[in-house]
Amino acid sequence: MLSSGGRGRLARRDFLGGLTLGAGGLVAQAAEPLAARMPDSMRTLGGADLPYGQPSPHEQSVQRIASNVSGFAAWRTPLQEQRGIITPSGLHFAVHHNGLPDIAPRQHELMVHGMVRKPLRFDLERLLRYPMVSRIHFLECAGNSAANALSPTALDQTLGEIAGEVSCSEWTGVPLSYLLHEAGLKEGAQWVVAEGADGGSHSRSLPLTPLLRDAMVALYQNGERLRPSQGYPMRLFMPGWEGNTQVKWLHRLEVTDAPAHTKDESGLYTQVLADGRIERFALHMDVKSVITHPSGQQTLPQPQGFFEIGGLAWSGHGRIARVDVSVDGGQHWAPAQLQGPVHDRAFTRFTLPWRWNGRKAVLMSRATDEQGRVQPTRSEWKRRYALHSFNHYNAIQAWRVGSDGVVENVYA
Amino acid sequence: MLSSGGRGRLARRDFLGGLTLGAGGLVAQAAEPLAARMPDSMRTLGGADLPYGQPSPHEQSVQRIASNVSGFAAWRTPLQEQRGIITPSGLHFAVHHNGLPDIAPRQHELMVHGMVRKPLRFDLERLLRYPMVSRIHFLECAGNSAANALSPTALDQTLGEIAGEVSCSEWTGVPLSYLLHEAGLKEGAQWVVAEGADGGSHSRSLPLTPLLRDAMVALYQNGERLRPSQGYPMRLFMPGWEGNTQVKWLHRLEVTDAPAHTKDESGLYTQVLADGRIERFALHMDVKSVITHPSGQQTLPQPQGFFEIGGLAWSGHGRIARVDVSVDGGQHWAPAQLQGPVHDRAFTRFTLPWRWNGRKAVLMSRATDEQGRVQPTRSEWKRRYALHSFNHYNAIQAWRVGSDGVVENVYA
Numbered sequence: 001m002l003s004s005g006g007r008g009r010l011a012r013r014d015f016l017g018g019l020t021l022g023a024g025g026l027v028a029q030a031a032e033p034l035a036a037r038m039p040d041s042m043r044t045l046g047g048a049d050l051p052y053g054q055p056s057p058h059e060q061s062v063q064r065i066a067s068n069v070s071g072f073a074a075w076r077t078p079l080q081e082q083r084g085i086i087t088p089s090g091l092h093f094a095v096h097h098n099g100l101p102d103i104a105p106r107q108h109e110l111m112v113h114g115m116v117r118k119p120l121r122f123d124l125e126r127l128l129r130y131p132m133v134s135r136i137h138f139l140e141c142a143g144n145s146a147a148n149a150l151s152p153t154a155l156d157q158t159l160g161e162i163a164g165e166v167s168c169s170e171w172t173g174v175p176l177s178y179l180l181h182e183a184g185l186k187e188g189a190q191w192v193v194a195e196g197a198d199g200g201s202h203s204r205s206l207p208l209t210p211l212l213r214d215a216m217v218a219l220y221q222n223g224e225r226l227r228p229s230q231g232y233p234m235r236l237f238m239p240g241w242e243g244n245t246q247v248k249w250l251h252r253l254e255v256t257d258a259p260a261h262t263k264d265e266s267g268l269y270t271q272v273l274a275d276g277r278i279e280r281f282a283l284h285m286d287v288k289s290v291i292t293h294p295s296g297q298q299t300l301p302q303p304q305g306f307f308e309i310g311g312l313a314w315s316g317h318g319r320i321a322r323v324d325v326s327v328d329g330g331q332h333w334a335p336a337q338l339q340g341p342v343h344d345r346a347f348t349r350f351t352l353p354w355r356w357n358g359r360k361a362v363l364m365s366r367a368t369d370e371q372g373r374v375q376p377t378r379s380e381w382k383r384r385y386a387l388h389s390f391n392h393y394n395a396i397q398a399w400r401v402g403s404d405g406v407v408e409n410v411y412a
Numbered sequence: 413m414l415s416s417g418g419r420g421r422l423a424r425r426d427f428l429g430g431l432t433l434g435a436g437g438l439v440a441q442a443a444e445p446l447a448a449r450m451p452d453s454m455r456t457l458g459g460a461d462l463p464y465g466q467p468s469p470h471e472q473s474v475q476r477i478a479s480n481v482s483g484f485a486a487w488r489t490p491l492q493e494q495r496g497i498i499t500p501s502g503l504h505f506a507v508h509h510n511g512l513p514d515i516a517p518r519q520h521e522l523m524v525h526g527m528v529r530k531p532l533r534f535d536l537e538r539l540l541r542y543p544m545v546s547r548i549h550f551l552e553c554a555g556n557s558a559a560n561a562l563s564p565t566a567l568d569q570t571l572g573e574i575a576g577e578v579s580c581s582e583w584t585g586v587p588l589s590y591l592l593h594e595a596g597l598k599e600g601a602q603w604v605v606a607e608g609a610d611g612g613s614h615s616r617s618l619p620l621t622p623l624l625r626d627a628m629v630a631l632y633q634n635g636e637r638l639r640p641s642q643g644y645p646m647r648l649f650m651p652g653w654e655g656n657t658q659v660k661w662l663h664r665l666e667v668t669d670a671p672a673h674t675k676d677e678s679g680l681y682t683q684v685l686a687d688g689r690i691e692r693f694a695l696h697m698d699v700k701s702v703i704t705h706p707s708g709q710q711t712l713p714q715p716q717g718f719f720e721i722g723g724l725a726w727s728g729h730g731r732i733a734r735v736d737v738s739v740d741g742g743q744h745w746a747p748a749q750l751q752g753p754v755h756d757r758a759f760t761r762f763t764l765p766w767r768w769n770g771r772k773a774v775l776m777s778r779a780t781d782e783q784g785r786v787q788p789t790r791s792e793w794k795r796r797y798a799l800h801s802f803n804h805y806n807a808i809q810a811w812r813v814g815s816d817g818v819v820e821n822v823y824a
Contacts, residue, residue, distance in 0.1 A: 039515070039519065039520070039609050039663065041513035041514065041515050041609045041610060041611065041661065042513075042609055042610065042611060042612075042613050043611065044611050045482070045483060045510055045511045045611045045612075046482075046508065046510055046511025046512040046513040046514070046610055046611055047482065047511055047512045047513075047514065048481045048482045048485070048511070048512065049476075049478075049481075049485060049487050049506060049508065049512050049640075049641050050641075051475035051476050051478065051487075052467070052474075052475050052476065052502045052503065053476070053501060053502040053503070053504065053506075053639045053640075053641045054502065054639070055464070055636060055637065055639060056517075056637065056638075056639065056640050056644045056645075057514075058516065058517050058644070058645075059636070059637050059644075062464075062636060062637070063463035063464050064461075064463050064464065064465070066461075066463065069460045069461070070457070070458075070459065070460045071457060073460070073461060075461050075463075081636070081637075082635045082636065083544060083546060083584040083631070083632040083635060084546035084582045084583075084584040084632060084634070084635050085546065085582065085635075086498060086582045086634045086635045087635050088501060088634050088635045088636040089465060089500060090464045090465040090466065090636075091464065091465070091635070091636065092465065094461060094465075096458065096461065098457055098458055099457045099458025099459055099460070100458040100459050100460065100461050101453035101454075101456075101458040101459075102453065102458070102459065102469075103451070103453050104470065105468075105470050107451065108451070125713060129713065129718070129719065129720070130720070131720040131722075131763060131765060132495060132720070132722075133751065134495060134496035134497065134751060134761060136753070170496045170497065170498045171496075172495040172496040197451050197453045197454055198453060198454065198458055199453065199454060199455065199456050199457045199458055200454075200457075201454050219495070220495040220496060222496070222498045222500050222634065223494045223495065223496050223497075223498045223499050223500045223503070224467060224471070224474060224493065224494070224500045224502075224503065225467065225468065225471050225474070225493075226468075227465050227466070227467060227468065228461075228465075228468050229461050229462075229465045232468045232470070232471075233468070233470075249453065251451065301537060301541065306541070307541065308541070308542070308543040308544070310543075310544075339545065339546060341548070341753060341755065343753065349546060351543060353543060
């Protein structure tokens with residue numbers, strides 16, 4: 001069992017009580033000479049801007065990490081480069097089962113049929129007239145962190161490579177309940193089969209009741225129309241559920257009385273437990289956290305002194321209630337500060353000031369959500385699932401900091 | 413004086429009490445034939461994604477609106493295309509006084525000097541080690557909506573052309589107080605002169621006390637490093653203050669006991685009142701709102717029936733408390749629904765369902781912030797300022813809907 005974190009068990013020698021930056025070993029250089037060097041950029045008129053802005057050319061290395069480029073492809077977010085809770089749309093993770101379809105928005109229609117009184121179809125123009133809601137939510141692939149679940153030894157990778165199949169955006173769309181109620185649900189309706197217009201027609205069966213409460217047909221992400229990666233021109237969005245249920249390029253919703261057992265749900269996203277039972281429709285992504293800085297393959301820029309430990313926490317079951325941090329591999333825990341806003345089923349930032357003494361350290365974060373769910377250790381997680389299961393991996397992530405300042409993924 | 417809005421004065425015939433979409437005149441087409449046409453995209457494997465995602469090629473018309481391309485240039489956000497509260501970074505407005513400098517991050521330094529005990533300089537690597545905070549805030553140019561202030565007749569323009577010098581992002585950076593306290597403020601320190609590394613060295617004097625409370629040296633916007641448009645690699649950010657005080661390409665902060673009266677603050681951003689007095693250091697952007705849909709140059713897509721009126725409200729003084737909407741040119745007002753999250757000094761979404769009767773209508777929104785500040789009418793605003801003043805225009809925006817469904821900017 002995990003020991004409960006708390007101030008009583010805080011190793012005070014490791015953490016700073018408050019911010020005493022100058023005294024804490026992080027000292028800016030004195031301004032000598034005082035007269036500002038005048039940089040070249042102040043001597044000339046600058047250039048022109050772009051109609052659609054782009055990142056600085058000096059930041060071109062900040063890209064999504066591709067594990068395959070076409071077909072079944074995963075593009076991971078370099079989470080170690082992100083600050084704040086919003087993932088820029090250009091860096092939002094994507095997993096495509098059948099490549100990236102190009103859909104002309106005027107030809108696209110969404111059909112609602114099955115156990116409804118009046119089957120309906122919606123073109124984009126019509127859908128854009130409906131009232132919409134906007135909410136900030138994370139989105140995570142069921143298979144995120146699979147390598148940590150499967151690999152017998154911890155792989156030396158960056159955070160984005162290990163756990164970059166999760167991102168957070170402001171999603172805007174039409175509540176699904178408006179469309180289903182307009183079609184009129186028939187008695188006995190209990191499931192919705194959602195199908196995408198991609199090659200291979202990715203499809204999932206989803207229980208109706210939670211969809212009526214929380215799902216939307218999303219048309220916008222971070223203030224602009226969905227990117228092709230995210231299902232342009234429309235996708236299903238259901239906060240907190242595994243990524244593959246958020247069917248992209250959505251073109252069909254069939255209301256049924258039972259799940260369809262599509263290939264996608266009976267194969268890849270069904271998981272075997274340690275006792276041999278099969279876990280089906282495990283839709284919610286569980287409570288999880290990662291330290292983003294310092295993290296894998298980073299090097300602490302000087303041998304010792306002040307550092308901020310910072311990271312992201314999220315839960316498919318609600319708000320994050322607390323995050324505890326350890327710098328000694330889980331022997332002692334200290335509560336991190338949660339940085340607002342703390343939204344329901346959204347990335348939440350946590351931070352803790354840390355004075356590194358220059359010796360080996362093992363950093364860990366352990367999130368607790370408002371329902372009291374706590375991240376397991378890796379061995380606890382492994383005891384629950386069969387040997388080759390890898391979905392819904394949410395165990396505590398550990399980073400070892402070497403005496404040379406190099407940070408590496410470890411199992412601890 | 414404006415009449416106070418409220419349910420008691422709501423013209424109920426104009427607004428829908430609730431969402432009765434099917435009955436409200438907005439009916440999706442029946443799905444005939446029921447068998448889904450299988451779009452071409454389902455018959456082939458899709459293409460490859462991009463390492464840094466981009467908008468759909470079908471959305472290329474959604475761009476910033478340039479009034480000048482180089483030198484003193486304004487790039488406005490097409491607010492009528494935005495949903496939610498986050499402006500995508502590629503569409504965030506920018507006003508450049510001296511073009512867009514290209515700054516190599518490794519050569520850039522921030523100097524803190526003047527009335528401090530220990531003048532300091534910070535390179536980027538050092539600054540990135542400091543603890544940071546993230547907050548969602550709007551940013552607005554002092555001159556936003558200037559044409560509505562200056563033009564004797566209302567110009568037939570889109571919302572973005574009229575009022576697109578305002579946007580909202582998640583900003584992340586190092587609290588300025590950390591840097592100033594490390595340098596050590598001397599007795600009598602009361603102002604900070606912030607200077608950018610652009611050609612012409614844009615600079616502003618700002619009062620110290622509010623900066624210590626709320627300002628940051630921003631390094632990230634919407635989760636990634638600042639775009640060049642927004643001051644890469646660093647800018648000053650102070651929530652609620654006029655845009656030109658958020659000095660981009662920040663390279664110098666000089667602590668003083670009095671304002672420097674730089675050219676930028678004694679010229680363009682000083683404003684003449686109607687009685688001849690000069691308004692200096694009017695830093696806060698006031699309470700304001702705009703209806704984003706329907707808005708200028710849009711056409712309601714069918715002659716009558718259900719529409720959502722939606723828009724954005726913000727205030728440099730705090731949270732938005734309420735927004736009232738009128739469809740009859742201000743004779744009757746109804747309270748709109750505020751859609752959470754409602755953050756301090758951030759865009760806030762408001763919506764109201766509307767049943768258009770097919771006749772001429774004049775749509776207006778009027779925001780009130782938590783301090784009780786209310787948007788003035790245009791004539792109230794004009795009475796306060798001299799004839800050629802145009803900064804800090806926050807009067808109620810009116811849109812006329814013609815019987816042909818065409819929406820046009822009007823003074824009302």
